[in-house]
Amino acid sequence: MDVQEFREFGKAAVDYIADYFQTIRDRPVLPSVQPGYLDDLLPKEAPQTGESWQDVLQDVDRIIMPGLTHWHSPNFHAYYPTAHSFPAIVGEMMSAGFGCVGLSWMASPAYTELEVAMMNWLGKMLHLPEEFLNCSEGPGGGVIQGSASEVTFVCLLAAKERKVKELRQINPELTEGDIKGKLIAYSSDQSNSSVEKAGLLGSMPMRLLPADDKGRLTASVLLDAIEKDKAQGLIPCYVVANLGTTPTCAFDDLNDLGPVCNKEQLWLHVDAAYAGTAFSCPEYRHLLNGVEYAESFNFNPHKWMLVNFDCSAMWVKDARYLVEAFNVERIYLKDNHKGLAPEYRHWQISLGRRFRALKLWFVLRMYGVEGIQKHVRNQIALAQYFESLVRSDDRFQVCTSSMGLVCFRLKGDDRLTKNLLEKVHQRRNIYVIPGQFHQRFVIRFAVCSRITERSDIDYAWQEFLSQAEEIVPCSKGDIGEKKGIAAIGLCSAACEKICSEKSK
């Protein structure tokens, strides 16, 4: 493909994406393909000779599009939002266009330096303590990683490094193996699976301690666990606190946990993967209070901050522990500017690095801080609107509501809610996933797409209502009596509409 063809293909692809996004609301959010669908549509081997881009682009439409789950459809309410914005898409494309691999400062100074600057911008936007920032005097700093999973793991390794060093200073006769075999980590049972995985990857058992009734890990529970482990000769090392858990978006209280971690010399890592973006709004910043107790902090601009996946922002108070854990220098990587710019390859798992700072820069400049705040506030308002709809119907109960996430269920046996979720899934008009809260089965409803509007929330609620009607009919209709199912209570105005239509 020559440059001229690239101009044509690239622009056709831009139009394809634009058209896709303009029609995304009308597409069924979930695909209807079965596992193995692609098998029949593709040749078994790569073609021997090249094909035209026009043919390939047609096949994207024919083969790929039917197998996409439309994460940016306003009817996508599963997981948490994953970021998607036009500035970020163009940033990703230009990064690919330059195609450098930022494995050292010299390998492309702009890669490292824009990342340093963007991590300062982000950190200031969240009012992170100065000592976390690259622009501070000390050994702290920020870096872009690929995911919160990587971050949690990388910080675990740094914590291990620090603990080994600390204990060997006190007891020089201890071997690294003696110490490493006894290290132990903690988080709450509400933490993301990636936290447990970090323990597996790093060979440090991760105790998932019971959260309180608000989904929070408390200092007293943590302290109990620490005491028990110490009594058994284990060495507490690492704590992962959650600001915005995956199941219910619960917030650990850092002012509660932090002093324990500091006193016990545990590395406190704070994971705010989703909710971190909200700390850019003054009204939510208090949830980050106590972060000064932490050694590391992470949130994902690729979740709520409109920067396409992947872009996970991580800060540490002392980057030297990372560098010491990972540094495997070779002659072909030697540079002559040590100390003047960070060598980020020592801060992460891989050697190579994409230019992820570019899309971050594009988003921050083209949205501005106010644009991001507006986006956060809009999504929270939509979630609150959904919550009000759920509360208006007595058959339902809201279990939790926090940020852009509402967890709710049908009152009564879990089977009712499971049944509801199944019905909704089968219709494929909206996409939600299950969760658990206090051992009860709940439906997680997250406001995800950037283009979700109030009418989309109404649409989703109608979807739940219409299916709930089949399970627990509204007492105002006559369907319930016919089916012999006891109606639970008064239902909402929206439900009344369904009832009256059904009664006709």
Place this chain on the structure above:
Amino acid sequence: MDVQEFREFGKAAVDYIADYFQTIRDRPVLPSVQPGYLDDLLPKEAPQTGESWQDVLQDVDRIIMPGLTHWHSPNFHAYYPTAHSFPAIVGEMMSAGFGCVGLSWMASPAYTELEVAMMNWLGKMLHLPEEFLNCSEGPGGGVIQGSASEVTFVCLLAAKERKVKELRQINPELTEGDIKGKLIAYSSDQSNSSVEKAGLLGSMPMRLLPADDKGRLTASVLLDAIEKDKAQGLIPCYVVANLGTTPTCAFDDLNDLGPVCNKEQLWLHVDAAYAGTAFSCPEYRHLLNGVEYAESFNFNPHKWMLVNFDCSAMWVKDARYLVEAFNVERIYLKDNHKGLAPEYRHWQISLGRRFRALKLWFVLRMYGVEGIQKHVRNQIALAQYFESLVRSDDRFQVCTSSMGLVCFRLKGDDRLTKNLLEKVHQRRNIYVIPGQFHQRFVIRFAVCSRITERSDIDYAWQEFLSQAEEIVPCSKGDIGEKKGIAAIGLCSAACEKICSEKSK
């Protein structure tokens, strides 16, 4: 930014990339900025309100471009090639445009299924043994990872899992900790730093055994190390063989190493990050012989196969060890199609996944197998041409030449070659990096850019010659005598030209 603005911005960016690539030959390959250059050019904080894309694109030109090292300049001969092609760039953009996160089959069936198919296409192109392929009956399969670093680490963890399971079956009284603390891994001292890093990350000491005079790890050296470790009560577990080492592109002989690994029940991982693409050419496929002894194999389409970073292809004979090492299931990730399509999140570190299969598909279709073979052969021919130039000048010696990489030096003391490299670096006309071979300092000259031509090789050679002339003048000129430096031998025709010009 609305959709219409995205159309304009996206197309302007396509043109920007196209223009960049059309002028890349004329740009100095290395930037002339100093560490910290960006600090003065950027505000200290993110803007409060959004700015126009036109302003941002202008700033890319003003701020970013001067800080880029042009990896795709035909004067870039450092490291190894990193892939860059127009189909891949558009693939990356469309992947960002769809913006799904492939954390499960249901999260976007096309993501998983295209990856399954592409890993089959690639595996067949390389004539990998059937048992590695997704389309085989057994538990083997291929997956796209972000980097060879990740792969080497992930396979180390799977090897650990397998060894623990194996030993506990024989000795149920052994604890996991007993075993894990004694595991040991091996590779050659020629392996990439990422191999040593994998050992650090996975808490398994990585012995870097001395390679032979051709840069290869031999079975006898490996066996010696294994015996010594076993005698000390350690448990040999994991071997990383290199097909194309980073320093000199040396190839371990898998038919030599493989039987030892099998006999000793070590997990043999084969890393062909750069050279793997060449196995698509029948004349180089023999270098992969013996891969049937391996448990896992990896090469990076993002190096030589024209698929932009990141895209690292990994195959395993038995994926169950990965799944068992990493599986941390949660209710919000449950799916109902188990067994019909792989859940790739259990094959890797992170939970989320980009749609990297798309750019791979674009490249394979638009180049075809023949296009990739042609690219490989062309770059090898250019390296051989460079080698012939070096050999034509008696002041130089070629230390190794393999695939697209030539390592060479000035005869005599290492300081001469170091001096040469320094001078060449200072001029910033070409970019090469140092290496070591047999304890001697060498210059690594790799043919990297897709658009490198014979004239670019001539240009690079002239660059070396002109600077060598200042260090070891050609005996035919009179400059050497004036400076009192002993000339070493006859020089090439190209050098003669310089000499005669200087003598004028």
